[in-house]
Amino acid sequence: MDFIDLKTQYRAYQSEIDSTIAEVLQSCAFIQGPHVHQLEAQLSMYTGAPHVISCSSGTDALLLSLMAAGLQQGDEVIVPDFTFFATAEVVAHLGARPVFADINSQTWNINPQDIERKITKKTKGIIPVSLFGQCADMTSIGELAKQHNLWVLEDATQSFGASHAGLRSGNLSLFAATSFYPSKPLGCYGDGGAVFCQDSLLAKKIRSLMNHGQEGRYQHTSIGLNGRLDSIQAAVLLVKLKHYEDEFLARNRIAQKYQENLKGFLQLPTLSSSNTSAWAQFTVSHPMRDPICDALRKVGIPTSIHYPIPLHLQPVFASYGIPDASCPVATEASKSVFSLPMHPFLEDKQIDHVCTEVVKAIPNY
Numbered sequence: 001m002d003f004i005d006l007k008t009q010y011r012a013y014q015s016e017i018d019s020t021i022a023e024v025l026q027s028c029a030f031i032q033g034p035h036v037h038q039l040e041a042q043l044s045m046y047t048g049a050p051h052v053i054s055c056s057s058g059t060d061a062l063l064l065s066l067m068a069a070g071l072q073q074g075d076e077v078i079v080p081d082f083t084f085f086a087t088a089e090v091v092a093h094l095g096a097r098p099v100f101a102d103i104n105s106q107t108w109n110i111n112p113q114d115i116e117r118k119i120t121k122k123t124k125g126i127i128p129v130s131l132f133g134q135c136a137d138m139t140s141i142g143e144l145a146k147q148h149n150l151w152v153l154e155d156a157t158q159s160f161g162a163s164h165a166g167l168r169s170g171n172l173s174l175f176a177a178t179s180f181y182p183s184k185p186l187g188c189y190g191d192g193g194a195v196f197c198q199d200s201l202l203a204k205k206i207r208s209l210m211n212h213g214q215e216g217r218y219q220h221t222s223i224g225l226n227g228r229l230d231s232i233q234a235a236v237l238l239v240k241l242k243h244y245e246d247e248f249l250a251r252n253r254i255a256q257k258y259q260e261n262l263k264g265f266l267q268l269p270t271l272s273s274s275n276t277s278a279w280a281q282f283t284v285s286h287p288m289r290d291p292i293c294d295a296l297r298k299v300g301i302p303t304s305i306h307y308p309i310p311l312h313l314q315p316v317f318a319s320y321g322i323p324d325a326s327c328p329v330a331t332e333a334s335k336s337v338f339s340l341p342m343h344p345f346l347e348d349k350q351i352d353h354v355c356t357e358v359v360k361a362i363p364n365y
């Protein structure tokens with residue numbers, strides 16, 4: 001059994017994907033070709049975000065957004081303590097300081113009350129992560145940001161297609177970053193990402209920074225990056241986007257089945273009433289996590305830990321000297337969470353098998 005089964009997905013769409021890649025090969029428009037522009041238009045339509053700038057990865061999508069926001073040395077940005085490293089890395093990369101906020105113990109998403117406690121005079125913005133596919137509490141975070149005159153950049157790298165209060169992830173804040181890393185809900189066949197943006201001037205700046213800070217050909221008005229998405233990845237994404245709604249429904253059906261079968265045995269993911277989830281991961285929690293994962297591995301069921309180390313304990317941030325007491329829920333979650341196989345091609349009998357083995361693996365059951 002695969003944790004995420006990309007082979008079955010490829011086989012399902014193989015003729016479409018092969019022929020669209022062949023189109024790019026025939027055209028030789030490998031960089032910024034028509035597929036890239038077509039993809040941006042379709043992503044805008046799908047998410048509702050007025051401006052979309054495709055780019056080379058989710059990390060670069062976050063970085064380009066922060067560069068465009070003018071983030072500088074000495075500034076502070078509030079990020080969840082419990083996320084993939086890149087969310088904080090991009091802040092530190094620009095010489096600014098990531099400030100770690102604790103999470104909600106039910107959704108594992110950033111806790112708005114702790115964000116408020118951690119705002120200082122140096123705070124410039126907030127990067128809420130829509131973790132495991134479920135949007136963060138973007139309504140409360142948006143209100144808080146408005147009160148304190150901060151920007152909000154949604155890290156939507158796990159939540160493509162999810163919604164909050166009727167709006168899609170990516171369309172919930174001034175700007176947002178998504179990732180097309182192969183194992184993300186909408187993945188390409190290499191690295192890729194996109195920035196979603198509400199403001200046309202900011203979008204223009206991000207697009208320029210993405211391509212070496214150029215405004216006209218060979219006219220460089222700022223220090224940017226080579227952050228372009230290539231045409232082959234865009235072509236693959238156009239095919240996968242066509243099937244995305246079906247995959248989204250399949251993930252939700254699978255999550256529902258996991259919830260029914262595992263109820264009462266472990267802490268299950270909690271979906272807030274204003275949210276839908278893209279179910280990038282089906283993450284659960286149990287104090288006996290490690291023996292359970294060992295037992296599952298022995299019967300051929302892969303699990304994964306998102307994430308085993310909270311950001312404040314990462315060696316590179318040790319010099320900040322942040323105590324566990326600053327983020328107690330994140331610290332605890334890192335010791336007890338694990339993720340079960342989740343992808344849209346998981347069959348009913350596979351889900352039943354995973355659930356049976358999970359229940360058997362729990363000590364005292």
Ligand SMILES: *Cc1c(COP(=O)(O)O)cnc(C)c1O
Nearest residue numbers: 057058059084086087157179181
């Ligand atoms: C995957 C991920 C990223 C980075 O995306 P890449 O495309 O791999 O650069 C950033 N933040 C979070 C929360 C992620 O899961």
